[in-house]
Ligand SMILES: [Ca+2]
């Protein structure tokens with residue numbers, strides 16, 4: 001898994017490094033390299049992201065395991081209201097979120113679609129944390 005994930009994480013860093021000169025001059029402070037994310041790739045990251053949040057490794061996410069800025073968004077995924085977000089609940093909510101953002105229904109999220117949905121930056125930040 002590490003072999004598959006690292007190039008995906010490294011590519012944006014390489015692209016950002018290539019743009020850093022331009023950013024340093026302040027010409028493109030908000031510039032982010034355009035990227036497309038297909039649904040299967042997105043789905044394949046969900047388990048890792050879920051387990052990264054499950055600090056006590058009990059297989060579910062509880063409110064106390066979340067950073068303050070994530071509590072409302074993640075705990076809203078608790079579909080059965082038991083106070084825990086199970087992997088299945090997390091995956092279902094995230095794929096619903098992906099599909100809602102995928103306006104042209106091609107199962108690929110463009111940067112424009114992520115930005116329009118208001119979660120492009122947040123999604124990249126989530127992916128790049130441990
Ligand atoms: Ca937990």
Ligand SMILES: [Ca+2]
Nearest residue numbers: 078080082084
């Ligand atoms: Ca639950």
